[in-house]
Amino acid sequence: MADQEFSTASIDDFATWEPVLRLLLAEEAQEHVARSVRVAGRIGRESWSLPLTQPVPPPGRASQVEDMREEFDAVERVQHALVDAGIDDVSFTAETEPTGTTTLRLLGPSPAVEPGLGTPHPGALILVDGSIPEPWRRLPEPAPGAEPAPSADLELLERTLRDRLPHAIGATEEEISATEARLGVVLPDELKVLYRVTRARWEDLGDDYEAAVRESAAVRCELFDLDSLYVADASSRYCRWEFGAMEAVDTPADAMVQGLVGSPGWIAFGDNGGGDRLAVDLTPGPRGHLRQVIMLSHEENVGAALIADSVTDLVLDRPSAEPSSPRGQRPPPVAHVNHASLKSIEAAAHPGLEVLSIGVWDGEPFSLAPVVGLPRLRTLTAYPGTLADPLQIGELAGLEFLELGPQEWRVLLDAGAVPRSLLAAAIVVHGNQDPLPIVALANEILALWDRPQIIQTVLEGDLGHLS
Template structure:
C-alpha cells in the first residue's frame, strides 16, 4: 500500500483539487488547503448538484470519494487519524504539496489546516477537568429511598428476570473501586440487565418501562469521572465549575461518585449520585446530557422515586444566583469594558469582535482565579501586559500578539496549553511555524511538515 508520504498516494486528490480550483491555483502564490482524516475530510472541490427532489449521493462526488479513500487507507496503514495539507499546483502541473501532521502536542484544527490547541504540559487538562467534588459530610439518602420496596416493585414488574448473584455484585464493586448503594444492588438483584437474558427488543422495552430508563448490564456500570467527558482545550478552558449553595447537584465535569447505570435512549447518561450538592441527597438520580460538557440535572431524589414515580424534573438550584459570572465575554454585543468584567471570581475572559479602541488588561492584574484569556487580533493595547497575569493556564491570541510576546520573552510560563486565533484565511505555513515556536519554549514535539514534489502534467483541454 502506498505510504501517506508518497506523492502517488496524493495524486488522485491533487487532480480533483486542480479541476475545481484552476483560477485560484493559477494566481501568483496560489494554493489550496484541506484536511483529510480517518472519519471525515474537508477539501475545496466543486460537487455536482443532485437532481431536484433527490438527496446527494456518493455518485455525485465519486471522483472526490475515490481520491480521498486512497489517502484515508494510507492514514489507517500509518496509524494516523488526521493530516492537513497545502497544495501549490502550477498550470503546467508542477506540484509542491506540504503535509502537516500535528503530532502528540497539538490538536488538529477544526475542518481546516490550522493547528488547534497546543498542549504545552503533557497530559494537562483544564481546571474544571481537575475539579473534584466538595465533601458533603451531612448528605443522607432521601426519605423516598427504600431498597426493599424497590426490589419488591421490580420483582412484581419483572417476574421472569434473571438477577445478579452477590458474587457478581461484589465483582462489579471491585472493578469500579466503589461500594454500590443499596438501591442499585436491589435493582441488579432483580435483573442483571444482560441482552443475552432478554433476547429481543420487546423484552428490553418491558425492562425500560419497569425501571424508567435503558439499563446497562451490571458488568457495564462505569464511573462518570472527568475523563469520561473529553473536551478540546480551547472549549474546556472556557468552562467553570459553579455550584451555588442551594444546588442539589454539584455542577462538575465528572465525579468519582457518579455511577452510570443507564441512559434515556437519546445519548444521555443516567447515574446514581454519591457526591450530591448542598441541597441534594445521597443516592439521588442525575442525568448527564450528551450536549453538555459540564454539570448534571437532577431527575429523582432516589432510585426508588425514579422507579415508582418516573422523572420528576426537579430543579437543581440556580446556577449563579447574584454572584458575578466566572466566565465573561467582552465584545461589541456583550460587556464592553475590561473593568466591567474584572472581579475576584473571574476565571475565564474572552475578548471578541471589537471596533473600538484596544483594551488595556490592567484591571485584570492580581485577580486570584483568572486562568484563561482569549483575545481576537488587534483587541489588546499592549500584549506585554499579559506577563502580569501570573495565573494563566490557557492563552489564545492572534499571530501579531504572539509575536510581540515572543519577541519580548514575555510568554507566561504558567501556561499548560495555548492556541493561535486565526482570523480570515492566512497562509497556514506561517501559523504552523508560529505554533512550533511556542511549543519549543516548553520543549514539546513540533508539528511536522513534510514536502512532496511531483508533476501532474498539463491538464487535458
C-alpha cells in the same frame, strides 16, 4: 481491487494524495491558470475537512452517497494510509505551478498538538505533557451531612421491578461483587436491587427488541449491563483543550448537584436514549441527597441535572421533591466581552473571574489593566486586533491557557514575554490563511517548552498542466 490499491498506499507517497489534490485543484484552477495555486486541508481516520463545493442534487431528491463518491474514494485512500502508518490525523498544504509541478507538505502530526477543528491549522498546543484544563482537575467538595432521600425504599423498588419484569434474569452476588471490584466502589443498595432483578444483558432477551423496549420502560432508562457500568469521573468526559479551558466549575450554596465535569462518586448506569447518561450521585451538592439520580448531558462539558431524589423515585416516575431554589445573583466565573455581550473589560472584572473571552469588537482595542491581579484568572482568549497592548498579558500571573491571533503572538515572542505559567495555548486563525506561517509560529511556541515540533514532510509530484 480497491482494497489492494489501499493496501499498497503509503502516507508519504505522492500518489496516495493525488486524487485529493486533483479534486481541490479542479475548483481552483479555473481562476488561477496563469499562476500557482495553493490548496490546503485536513484528513483524519474518522473525518476530514476539504474546501470542496458540495454537489447540489436535482430538485426533489436528497443528497446521496454517490453524489460525493469521487471525494469519498479519494479521502478513503488517504485514510487507509493513515491507519497503516499509525497516524490519526494529518493536515496538508500544496502549491501547484501552472505546469502541474506540485509541492505537497504534510504537517505533523505532533503529540503536543491537537488537530485543527475543521481547518488545516494546528489546534491547541499542549505545552506541559499530560496537562488538562482546570475544571477537569477539580474534585468534588465533601458533603458530610448528605443523607439519602426519604423516598428511597428497597422493598418497594424490588416489588415494583419484579411486577414489571417477571421473567427477567437477575445478576448473581458474584457478578455484583466483580463489578464492585472492577470499579473500586461499593454499589449503592438501590442499584444492587435493580441488578438483582435484571442484569440487562441483550442475550438474556433472546435478541428480542420489543423485550428490550419493555425493560427500558420498566426501569425508566436504557439500563447498562454490569460490564458497562462506569465511574463518570472527569476523565470520562473528553473535551478539547481550547473548549475545556473556557469552562468553569460553579456550585452555588443552594445547588442540588455539584457543577463538576465528573466525580469519582458518579456511577453511570444508564442512558436516556438520546446519549445522555444517568448516574447515581454519591457526592451531591450542598442541598442534594446522597444517591440521588442525575443526568449528564452529552451536549455539555460541565455539570449534571437532578432527575430523581432516588432510584426508587426514578423507577416510580416521581419528580424530585426538592427542586433547587433560585440562585442568588453573583458575577459569573466566565465573561465574554464583545459587541453582543459585555462592552468593557471593567464590566467583566471581579475577584472570581476565571475565564475572559474577548470576541469581535468594532471599537478601540481593550486594555487588560482591569483584570491584572485577579487571583483566579486562568484563561484569556482574544480576537485578533482587540488588545491595545499584548505585552500586558505578562502581568497576568496565573494564566494556564492563552489564545491569540498571529500578530499578538508575534509581539509576545519577540519580546520574550510569553507567560511561563501556560499549560496550553492556541493561535486564532480566520479566513483562508496559509498554514505554513501558522505552523512556524506554533513551533516557536512549542520550542519554549521543549515540546515536539510539527514536522513537515515534503513530497514532489506532477499533476499535469492546469487548464
